[in-house]
Amino acid sequence: MYPILTKSLITCPIVKKGEYNYFVHPITDGVPDIHPDLLREIAVGMIRLMNLENVKYIVTAEAMGIPIGTVLSLMTDIPLNIIRKRKYGLPGECDVCQVTGYSKGEMYINGINPGDRIVLIDDVISTGGTMNGIITALQLIGAEIVDIGFVIKKGSPDLILPYSYLVSIEVTDSVRIVDQTT
Ligand SMILES: O=P(O)(O)OC[C@H]1O[C@H](OP(=O)(O)OP(=O)(O)O)[C@H](O)[C@@H]1O
Numbered sequence: 210m211y212p213i214l215t216k217s218l219i220t221c222p223i224v225k226k227g228e229y230n231y232f233v234h235p236i237t238d239g240v241p242d243i244h245p246d247l248l249r250e251i252a253v254g255m256i257r258l259m260n261l262e263n264v265k266y267i268v269t270a271e272a273m274g275i276p277i278g279t280v281l282s283l284m285t286d287i288p289l290n291i292i293r294k295r296k297y298g299l300p301g302e303c304d305v306c307q308v309t310g311y312s313k314g315e316m317y318i319n320g321i322n323p324g325d326r327i328v329l330i331d332d333v334i335s336t337g338g339t340m341n342g343i344i345t346a347l348q349l350i351g352a353e354i355v356d357i358g359f360v361i362k363k364g365s366p367d368l369i370l371p372y373s374y375l376v377s378i379e380v381t382d383s384v385r386i387v388d389q390t391t
């Protein structure tokens with residue numbers, strides 16, 4: 210179903226971050242480079258998969274949600290809202306606590322208002338820590354989360370809302386494809 214994405218995953222390197230098996234891939238790291246045919250395959254797949262009806266923003270997290278979010282925005286004409294790792298101190302700025310399998314930090318939401326219909330997208334979900342923090346903050350703001358989509362599901366994340374993905378993987382000393390959406 211996603212031949213370019215699956216081939217790129219099977220061949221990508223793994224590095225250790227402590228005990229965490231971290232796969233290094235064009236879409237999740239920009240390394241070694243991002244090919245347009247891979248971006249196109251992913252964007253078409255995500256547009257087919259997601260409900261984008263009357264959506265005000267495609268919302269994604271800095272940094273690696275940005276390439277996919279940009280392509281989706283260009284293809285759908287829906288504006289992109291980026292949750293940043295930089296604090297601006299603007300009125301209404303909302304803090305997000307981010308915990309992943311290998312890092313902890315803060316992210317900041319600007320420009321989303323109560324009642325806004327939004328979709329959330331990201332390159333990968335692993336523990337679900339990043340997206341659960343984002344969902345909780347957006348629910349506090351009062352945004353309407355219409356749909357959530359990832360390119361890659363790694364392992365068995367625990368997310369507080371339903372979501373879809375293109376390809377599911379397990380990562381040990383290599384990447385194994387578990388399933389793909391059709
Ligand atoms: O489900 P989780 O365990 O939370 O992991 C998923 C998050 O990890 C990556 O971001 P990262 O914080 O590495 O930042 P980057 O996009 O700047 O590389 C990825 O872009 C997701 O946002």
Ligand SMILES: Nc1nc2[nH]cnc2c(=O)[nH]1
Nearest residue numbers: 230231232237238333335
């Ligand atoms: N590139 C990359 N990003 C991640 N985000 C969460 N887990 C991973 C991983 O294994 N690789």
